[in-house]
Amino acid sequence: GAGVSQSPSNKVTEKGKDVELRCDPISGHTALYWYRQSLGQGLEFLIYFQGNSAPDKSGLPSDRFSAERTGGSVSTLTIQRTQQEDSAVYLCASSLGSSTIYFGEGSWLTVV
Amino acid sequence: AQSVAQPEDQVNVAEGNPLTVKCTYSVSGNPYLFWYVQYPNRGLQFLLKYITGDNLVKGSYGFEAEFNKSQTSFHLKKPSALVSDSALYFCAVRDTDGNFNKFYFGSGTKLNVKP
Numbered sequence: 001g002a003g004v005s006q007s008p009s010n011k012v013t014e015k016g017k018d019v020e021l022r023c024d025p026i027s028g029h030t031a032l033y034w035y036r037q038s039l040g041q042g043l044e045f046l047i048y049f050q051g052n053s054a055p056d057k058s059g060l061p062s063d064r065f066s067a068e069r070t071g072g073s074v075s076t077l078t079i080q081r082t083q084q085e086d087s088a089v090y091l092c093a094s095s096l097g098s099s100t101i102y103f104g105e106g107s108w109l110t111v112v
Numbered sequence: 113a114q115s116v117a118q119p120e121d122q123v124n125v126a127e128g129n130p131l132t133v134k135c136t137y138s139v140s141g142n143p144y145l146f147w148y149v150q151y152p153n154r155g156l157q158f159l160l161k162y163i164t165g166d167n168l169v170k171g172s173y174g175f176e177a178e179f180n181k182s183q184t185s186f187h188l189k190k191p192s193a194l195v196s197d198s199a200l201y202f203c204a205v206r207d208t209d210g211n212f213n214k215f216y217f218g219s220g221t222k223l224n225v226k227p
Contacts, residue, residue, distance in 0.1 A: 004155075033215070042219040043156075043202065056214070091155055100146065101215060103155040 002026075004104035006092050012110045013082055021077045021107045025094030032075050033093040033101060034067060043091065049075060082111045114139045114207045118218035125193045126226055133188040133221045135203030144206040145186040146215070147177055151199045159201075162186060173197070193225045 005024040013019050025032050034046040045059035049069045060066070064082075069075040079086055087110050095101040115138045125131045137143055144163050148156040160171025167179045177188045188201060203218040 035217075043217040045214065045217075048214065093156075100158050100161055102158060103148075105155040108153075 004092055004094050004102055006090075006104035006107050008107060009105065010108045010110075012112060015084060015111055016081055018078065018080045019082055019109065021079075021090050021092075021109070023075045023077070023092030023094075023104060025073065025075070025092070026096075026102060029094035029096050029102075030072070031095045031097070031101070032069055033095075034075070034077050035091045035093065036061075037089045037091055037106070039088070046077070046090075079109075082109075084111045087111045114205065114214075114216050116203050116205050116216050116218040118201075118203055118221045120221050121219075122222045122224065124224045124226065127195050128192050131190050131193040131197070131223065131225070133201050133203075133223060135186045135188065135218060136184050137186060137203070137205045137216075138184060139205055139207040141207050143186075145177070145179060146204040146206070147171065147175070147186075147188050148202045148204065149173075149199050150202065150220075156202060159188070193223075195225050195227055198223055198225045 007022045030051045032049045035043040036046055037043050047067045048056040064080045067077045089106040089108050091103055091106045093101040093103045117136045119134055146161045147159040149159050150156045159175050160169050162169045162179045170176045175190050177186055179186050200220050200222050202220050204215045206215050
């Protein structure tokens with residue numbers, strides 16, 4: 001696609017439920033990143049995928065968080081047993097090799 | 113350790129005046145430096161980057177940034193601010209040594225341009 005596409009754009013879920021957030025990177029981009037941004041705050045690195053290499057999961061805050069990338073393209077970030085502190089914007093970005101990363105519009109998650 | 117610092121949480125400037133948003137970095141290798149802008153309820157948009165070459169980099173919307181190796185800085189500038197420039201600005205660095213895959217982002221600077 002022309003840009004990084006994320007869905008859903010907004011999600012309200014009850015505490016304890018699982019959620020899945022989807023990211024469709026720019027076509028041909030080999031690298032994919034997930035970041036989390038709390039309201040008006042900075043970016044927190046979550047996970048990075050590069051081609052067929054093992055992902056860098058060093059930023060995942062707990063074992064309730066997981067992500068996969070199927071076929072080297074679309075990625076899904078899953079949060080199990082959501083907590084209120086998980087409320088944030090989840091930003092996906094992609095890049096081609098060592099170049100600039102481009103962000104999607106984010107998935108706004110609210111846990112009530 | 114690799115890091116990026118944006119020392120100002122907020123910058124206020126009057127429309128028509130020049131603006132500067134500060135950024136300093138720390139990396140072990142040569143840096144790739146970036147500026148992004150985030151408008152309310154939107155994702156981050158790429159503004160400009162420095163990889164190599166001329167220390168003064170020009171980007172979108174009339175913004176420019178100057179790479180200063182001795183001061184390890186990459187300040188964002190614009191000669192004449194517009195009210196529409198009001199947004200959250202993030203500096204980022206990518207290290208060419210070590211984990212090249214990671215981008216390190218600053219904490220962001222909120223720019224307020226008043227009419």
